[in-house]
Amino acid sequence: MTVRIGNCSGFYGDRLSAMREMLEGGELDYLTGDYLAELTMLILGRDRMKDPNRGYAKTFLRQAEDCLGLALDRGVRIVANAGGLNPAGLADALREVNDRLGLQAKIAHVEGDDLIGRAAELGLGSPLTANAYLGAWGIVECLNAGADVVVTGRVTDASVIVGPAAAHFGWQRDDVDQLAGAVVAGHVIECGTQATGGNYAFFTEIDDLDRPGFPIAEIDSDGSSVITKHPGTGGAVTVGTVTAQLLYEITGGRYAGPDVTARIDTAALSQDGPDRVRISGVSGEAPPPQLKVSLNTLAGFRNEAVFVLTGLDIEAKAALVKRQLEGWLPTRPAELDWSLARTDHPDADTEEAASALLRCVVRDPDANAVGRGFSSVAVEMALASYPGFTLTAPPGQGQPYGVFTPGYVYAKEVPHVAVLPDGTRVDIEPATDVRELADVDEPALPEPRAAEPTVRVALGTIAGARSGDKGGNANVGVWVRTDEQWRWLVHALTVDEVKRLLPEAADLTVTRYVLPKLRAVNFVIEGILGQGVASQARFDPQAKGLGEWLRSRHLDIPKALLPEGTPL
Structure with a gap:
């Protein structure tokens, strides 16, 4: 049933x-x-x-x-x-x-x-929050x-x-395949409308995305499921939308949890009718002995100023701002980062299109070091700096920011208590059958395609992507929709190629995971988000657009793999 x-x-x-x-x-x-x-x-x-x-x-x-x-x-x-x-x-x-x-x-x-009262004794430091x-x-x-x-x-x-x-x-604890199937179904629907067309790479193919409906998992006793939504609601449930969500915020073939490790690499997807996608074949393994712990720490205070640079001599204007602001500051903050977004176009027909954005972000343990002194200097430069000086908004007081880090503790160290409707407290024992987590062996790859004519176009012409954050790391899952596209992708989109296409990752550790049943490769880029979303190390602090940036980059793709009607 x-x-x-x-x-x-x-x-x-x-x-x-x-x-x-x-x-x-x-x-x-x-x-x-x-x-x-x-x-x-x-x-x-x-x-x-x-x-x-x-x-x-x-x-x-x-x-x-x-x-x-x-x-x-x-x-x-x-x-x-x-x-x-x-x-x-x-x-x-x-x-x-x-x-x-x-x-x-x-x-x-x-x-x-909630482990906050025992964080120090468990070796978790002195965080603001500590939750297993x-x-x-x-x-x-x-x-x-x-x-x-x-x-x-x-x-x-x-x-x-x-x-x-x-x-x-x-189900019992040893029903690992059933539990793993439910984990996969849960992973698909837990992010809401991301399973029904939200944030979907090929969104233009969805007829009605104005207000997508929320997803439903119809789970069977063997752990298989059908992902769907209520009739008449917007969005769509397709193999593509489900694939995109399966790739969200994972690493490789094993997806570990406290009850079971689900083998994402065993999941098979098939269209089961309009707005119905079946997930089957998921296998499970015993969970790892340790639980992950979410640790958040107040790391200090941050502030920022964004200068609008318009027209000619953008680089020279940016250099002047940097010299002036850094020279005028009464106290240099512990961190002072600059980034210049060249959003300007030559001979632009609107002022906005002629403008670039220069962003200065400061961080310091002391609120005063990034507060009024920094903000005042940014404003005081107004009549003494580059021609056309303006800010997107006057900077305010420094705001506190936090840092997320993962911790790990053995499950036996963590109480798990069900408080029933009548107030009875029931202790939940941790899993006794456990298995240390390890990466799966890389699967056999299909034979590469023979040499053939190629066209230099955007990767997103044939590939979808979904990206997100895990602490300071980002993951980018990339998938294609046909077996022949997969034969090309798995050999073409290597770690070195991703570093070339995404220069921000060039000096970082990037790991690739291959998922043949999803025709997908997943990349984990370590440290690209600095200390995590709250520190706002990038203008896209949760890496939500990272996959779309990758899709927009151009490379040589076999002409035979392009959709019919692709402009060349």
Whole structure:
């Protein structure tokens, strides 16, 4: 019997109306939500500093106030990680909503992931937040106890989907293939509309992308699934949209979690009808003995000024600004970084098209070093610098920024507690059958194509890409849609070629992973994001556009592989 699990949130700040849309749009058994990105934990940590009773996703509480009665009426159970740093506090707030609305919802929560009080003894330093990625079995315990709503803290993104599936089918810990299949389905739908056409490389092929619907995983007892969406909603579910999401924020063939290591390289995709993609063949292995820990630390303060340089002599104007600002600063910050975006065009027909942007970013442990002194100097230069001096906006006070780093602790060191609707606390034991994580052996590659006529065009003419961030690293997954394109891609898009196409990665460590069943290669670029998204080391701090930059780069592609009608 199939269990139908929908998702209504891919991040803290996603579409507020999505919970109601999913509940009203069609049949569901469960509705899930993922609210906890790496940056979100930092945001919630700062919230908790201001008020120890906060630290959870407040938007989820607003959604529940609007939709809890509707979910009960429709028999849909809700599972979300919106508890953040305070799942018990969110559960209490939900009970207040429940009582105020005169409802009879049974509310449970999962806790134990928060290691902040033991960070030093576990060798994790002195972070602002320290949260282990828990798995699905606490959720299972709560659902088996009859909970209508389960909120958690930091569980893996897929766990909010794996838990309902495992509870529904009665899977056990050694059902690794079934669990792995649910992990893969969960990985596809946990980022919301990225599975239904959002952020999709070939978006122009989707007829209606104005308001894409949120995804649904129809999971079977063997762990296979069909990814779909409610009828009549926008977007599309295709092998391409699902492939793109499978490649998001992974490394290679093994995708490790606290309950199972899913073999991404075994997943087979097939179109199962309009807006229906079947995922089958996923195998699983025992999980690693350690849990990943999300560590966020307040690293200092940052500020920035962006100067608009228009017309002629752009390089000379930039050099003058650099000399003046650095020479006038009363105190040089610990970090001072410049970047010049040559967005200007010669003989431009608009002023904007004639302008380049010079960005100066400063960071320092001392707020004063990047605050009023820096901002004042940037403004004081206005009448004493290059012709046409202007800023995009006056810089303000320095703002605190954080750094994300991953930590690892043995699962036996982390409590995992299911707090049932009646308040009973149940300890969840860690996995006993474990396996150290290792890369898979590189698979056999297809024979390269024979020498043939080529055309120099953008890689994106035939290839899609999806990119994202993991701390200071970025991953870029690249895929093609035919076997012959794959024969070319896997030999052409090497690490050296990616470094040539993306000069920002030229001096960094880049690792390639090959995924033949997806006709894909995935690249992990270490350190390209500096200390992570909150430090904003690049103008694209989460590397969301990195894949599109790669697709826009030109190289020699066999003419026979280009889509019909490609302009040459």
